[in-house]
Amino acid sequence: xxxxxxxxxxxxxxxxxxxxxxxxxxxxxxxxxxxxxxxxxxxxxxxxxxxxxxxxxxxxxxxxxxxxxxxxxxxxxxxxxxxxxxxxxxxxxxxxxxxxxxxxxxxxxxxxxxxxxxxxxxxxxxxxxxxxxxxxxxxxxxxxxxxxxxxxxxxxxxxxxxxxxxxxxxxxxxxxxxxxxxxxxxxxxxxxxxxxxxxxxxxxxxxxxxxxxxxxxxxxxxxxxxxxxxxxxxxxxxxxxxxxxxxxxxxxxxx
Amino acid sequence: xxxxxxxxxxxxxxxxxxxxxxxxxxxxxxxxxxxxxxxxxxxxxxxxxxxxxxxxxxxxxxxxxxxxxxxxxxxxxxxxxxxxxxxxxxxxxxxxxxxxxxxxxxxxxxxxxxxxxxxxxxxxxxxxxxxxxxxxxxxxxxxxxxxxxxxxxxxxxxxxxxxxxxxxxxxxxxxxxxxxxxxxxxxxxxxxxxxxxxxxxxxxxxxxxxxxxxxxxxxxxxxxxxxxxxxxxxxxxxxxxxxxxxxxxxxxxxxxxxxxxxxxxxxxxxxxxxxxxxxxxxxxxxxxxxxxxxxxxxxxxxxxxxxxxxxxxxxxxxxxxxxxxxxxxxxxxxxxxxxxxxxxxxxxxxxxxxx
Numbered sequence: 001x002x003x004x005x006x007x008x009x010x011x012x013x014x015x016x017x018x019x020x021x022x023x024x025x026x027x028x029x030x031x032x033x034x035x036x037x038x039x040x041x042x043x044x045x046x047x048x049x050x051x052x053x054x055x056x057x058x059x060x061x062x063x064x065x066x067x068x069x070x071x072x073x074x075x076x077x078x079x080x081x082x083x084x085x086x087x088x089x090x091x092x093x094x095x096x097x098x099x100x101x102x103x104x105x106x107x108x109x110x111x112x113x114x115x116x117x118x119x120x121x122x123x124x125x126x127x128x129x130x131x132x133x134x135x136x137x138x139x140x141x142x143x144x145x146x147x148x149x150x151x152x153x154x155x156x157x158x159x160x161x162x163x164x165x166x167x168x169x170x171x172x173x174x175x176x177x178x179x180x181x182x183x184x185x186x187x188x189x190x191x192x193x194x195x196x197x198x199x200x201x202x203x204x205x206x207x208x209x210x211x212x213x214x215x216x217x218x219x220x221x222x223x224x225x226x227x228x229x230x231x232x233x234x235x236x237x238x239x240x241x242x243x244x245x246x247x248x249x250x251x252x253x254x255x
Numbered sequence: 256x257x258x259x260x261x262x263x264x265x266x267x268x269x270x271x272x273x274x275x276x277x278x279x280x281x282x283x284x285x286x287x288x289x290x291x292x293x294x295x296x297x298x299x300x301x302x303x304x305x306x307x308x309x310x311x312x313x314x315x316x317x318x319x320x321x322x323x324x325x326x327x328x329x330x331x332x333x334x335x336x337x338x339x340x341x342x343x344x345x346x347x348x349x350x351x352x353x354x355x356x357x358x359x360x361x362x363x364x365x366x367x368x369x370x371x372x373x374x375x376x377x378x379x380x381x382x383x384x385x386x387x388x389x390x391x392x393x394x395x396x397x398x399x400x401x402x403x404x405x406x407x408x409x410x411x412x413x414x415x416x417x418x419x420x421x422x423x424x425x426x427x428x429x430x431x432x433x434x435x436x437x438x439x440x441x442x443x444x445x446x447x448x449x450x451x452x453x454x455x456x457x458x459x460x461x462x463x464x465x466x467x468x469x470x471x472x473x474x475x476x477x478x479x480x481x482x483x484x485x486x487x488x489x490x491x492x493x494x495x496x497x498x499x500x501x502x503x504x505x506x507x508x509x510x511x512x513x514x515x516x517x518x519x520x521x522x523x524x525x526x527x528x529x530x531x532x533x534x535x536x537x538x539x540x541x542x543x544x545x546x547x548x549x550x551x552x553x554x555x556x557x558x559x560x561x562x563x564x565x566x567x568x569x570x571x572x573x574x575x576x577x578x579x580x581x582x583x584x585x586x587x588x589x590x591x592x593x594x595x596x597x598x599x600x601x602x603x604x605x606x607x608x609x610x
């Protein structure tokens with residue numbers, strides 16, 4: 001049976017290599033990378049639990065865990081055609097402690113030229129944020145509780161911060177996802193990030209940058225003494241995360 | 256010309272007739288029996304390509320799991336400390352080895368390990384596969400206190416094992432690798448996915464009580480139990496994230512846990528999150544079995560958390576000792592946790608001693 005399948009595959013490969021398909025127009029390979037910084041200073045897995053960062057309100061914090069979800073990276077060409085970059089699953093769970101999640105090779109090739117925009121979704125949009133729909137995210141316990149609207153986490157940002165008033169380092173769980181307005185009433189909380197007018201003339205890396213400092217800065221100066229844990233069901237906290245998240249991400253094309 | 260090439264290649268492949276295969280013994284492939292929920296929600300099980308599940312391999316592994324000849328004095332088997340009736344853990348806080356010495360950790364339950372995608376096994380992550388895991392208990396002086404050459408020679412000298420290894424692996428020559436592979440194959444069949452809560456999730460609303468549903472809500476409420484970040488949820492029916500956490504047991508560490516294995520001070524005091532399945536049978540609890548009852552476990556997370564440098568930030572309200580659950584929430588949470596137990600798993604004839 002395997003031999004027959006192999007022969008059929010071989011046949012398809014031979015027939016697919018028809019000279020009519022030859023095309024001399026160059027095609028450039030697209031890949032994705034994720035990088036992290038704190039107001040321009042690179043942040044890597046080596047900083048976890050070691051490096052102290054000072055947020056906008058002056059609190060000194062350390063990162064214990066940072067995981068977040070990026071989906072629907074879409075390149076749009078000048079005629080309005082959309083090219084999905086992440087492939088079948090169309091999402092990537094990035095983990096600051098795991099360098100293997102930073103770089104995402106694709107088999108997407110595109111012709112050179114000017115593209116009107118590139119965009120991605122931080123988290124899942126309403127259509128994609130379905131309860132239990134993704135086996136790998138379920139296996140990673142990435143789900144967002146049904147009582148808070150269900151679907152999946154967008155981010156888990158955990159750490160400790162210095163608070164001399166309490167003694168031992170207090171903890172924070174800056175977890176973001178669907179916002180609960182009231183029992184049974186929920187509000188979408190994802191963010192779409194877009195960069196316009198791009199040019200591709202070589203193999204290209206889509207670099208998604210996260211400035212962690214922005215989660216605590218703009219427009220809401222985050223006070224960890226006010227918002228530290230138990231934020232998943234806190235509507236105000238969830239919407240402020242969304243507001244601050246608007247300036248957290250940027251996307252660039254690089255070689 | 257291209258089509259002529261294809262025909263030539265086809266003739267070459269077809270000429271390799273199946274009669275060649277008859278000289279290579281192939282044991283009988285077996286598919287794991289995957290619970291319906293797991294099938295729809297989780298990634299496929301993680302079976303290494305160099306050790307596929309086979310009827311003969313599983314049978315041999317089961318026999319070896321219950322085989323006291325694996326120990327130096329022929330008195331202890333894997334099953335001596337991993338009892339089926341206890342979801343393959345030891346009801347004693349610490350297991351006693353063949354020399355009478357006791358260990359320092361509670362034996363881990365063996366359940367649903369084929370979905371441990373991170374491939375870090377044991378409380379401290381010290382084994383990178385189920386095959387790798389077999390090494391330590393056999394060689395550990397305070398467990399079976401044996402050597403691999405002795406294990407292999409002992410089994411080789413028996414009347415039945417060489418034939419069983421030949422059936423499982425195509426050779427009567429017994430090796431350390433084949434012993435480990437067979438035991439790992441058996442351990443991968445130890446799947447539990449038919450608790451009352453599973454039946455509820457599959458649509459049987461009468462399978463659980465109102466109190467157990469309340470307990471599930473405590474489990475999933477970040478401001479009450481907040482258990483789900485480490486112990487799964489209705490869409491992760493493993494009821495563990497298979498990761499390592501410092502869950503606030505001690506202010507300093509005699510047992511470094513994951514940190515003892517990695518050498519990284521940031522890992523000190525971190526231990527594997529165990530699955531919450533079959534808690535009705537797996538007491539005592541925690542890596543060192545310090546809690547004899549589930550009530551003690553729940554009280555720990557509610558009022559007993561202790562700060563240390565590597566404590567997981569998911570352990571909240573540390574200054575107050577934890578989640579501060581009400582008595583009602585504690586009772587409901589306990590009821591829910593026990594609904595994840597599957598009595599049939601502990602009596603499944605396919606898992607019991609064949610010797």
